[in-house]
Amino acid sequence: MPALEENALPIVLNGEPRQVAVGSSVLDLLAELGRHPRTVAVELNGDILSRETYGARPLQAGDRLEVVHFVQGGRV
Numbered sequence: 001m002p003a004l005e006e007n008a009l010p011i012v013l014n015g016e017p018r019q020v021a022v023g024s025s026v027l028d029l030l031a032e033l034g035r036h037p038r039t040v041a042v043e044l045n046g047d048i049l050s051r052e053t054y055g056a057r058p059l060q061a062g063d064r065l066e067v068v069h070f071v072q073g074g075r076v
Helices: 027-033
Strands: 008-013 017-020 040-044 065-067
Touching: 017 027, 027 040, 027 065
Parallel strands: 008 065
Antiparallel strands: 008 017, 040 065
């Protein structure tokens, strides 16, 4: 992982090291990723989060997140 920037926290997102701003919530991370909360499922440190908690849950150094984006499909 590159050197930690000032005011940044190290997390792991989908198995890859990443840095987020201190005070960022799960909702902030999703916005940074360009993902709408209704189109993803988020696992944080092994627990599935409810969408209602995304904005209330501040990220902490060492958090491990898995963000899965739903893909809609159908017959062509």
